[in-house]
Amino acid sequence: MNNEEQQTVFDVIGNTGFECLVSAFYRRIPNDPILGPLYPDQDFAGAEQRLRDFLLFRFGGPADYIERRGHPALRMRHAPFAITRAVRDRWVELMEAALLEARLPQNAARELKQFFDEAATFLINRG
Numbered sequence: 393m394n395n396e397e398q399q400t401v402f403d404v405i406g407n408t409g410f411e412c413l414v415s416a417f418y419r420r421i422p423n424d425p426i427l428g429p430l431y432p433d434q435d436f437a438g439a440e441q442r443l444r445d446f447l448l449f450r451f452g453g454p455a456d457y458i459e460r461r462g463h464p465a466l467r468m469r470h471a472p473f474a475i476t477r478a479v480r481d482r483w484v485e486l487m488e489a490a491l492l493e494a495r496l497p498q499n500a501a502r503e504l505k506q507f508f509d510e511a512a513t514f515l516i517n518r519g
């Protein structure tokens with residue numbers, strides 16, 4: 393049995409790792425010319441908490457997200473936002489910068505990066 397393979401990202405980076413990552417990401421959003429305008433309510437603290445809770449749940453941590461928000465249904469929840477390829481690329485770019493800033497262990501960072509690439513592509517909803 394190889395324990396390495398069974399460890400979740402949450403086992404490796406814990407609450408603190410997700411907090412660092414998501415706060416580094418959301419620090420970049422309010423003043424971003426492409427992504428900032430998608431938040432007309434400016435509820436950046438709330439958005440930060442929702443993304444952090446979702447990632448904790450998705451990567452093996454506590455499932456508070458499900459209790460608070462129900463099924464993630466990410467495509468449905470993103471439908472109101474016009475996500476073109478350029479918007480998706482910008483989101484991924486800011487998340488990659490946040491990953492570098494958070495200095496997470498390499499394996500965890502690689503797994504997260506791959507998930508973000510794929511999930512962001514899946515969320516493109518406008519030509």
Ligand code: HEM
Nearest residue numbers: 430439442443446461469473475479480483508511512515
């Ligand atoms: C592709 C580019 C993306 C854009 C432009 C985008 C934009 C947004 C916006 C504007 C919100 C509303 C903020 C709020 O909760 O108040 C949101 C919510 C959210 N996004 Fe994204 N997002 C993108 C990709 C992603 C990806 C890849 C993930 C998954 C890792 C994700 C996960 C979430 C979650 C969990 C919420 C909160 C949903 C809820 O419970 O209401 N987003 N996003």
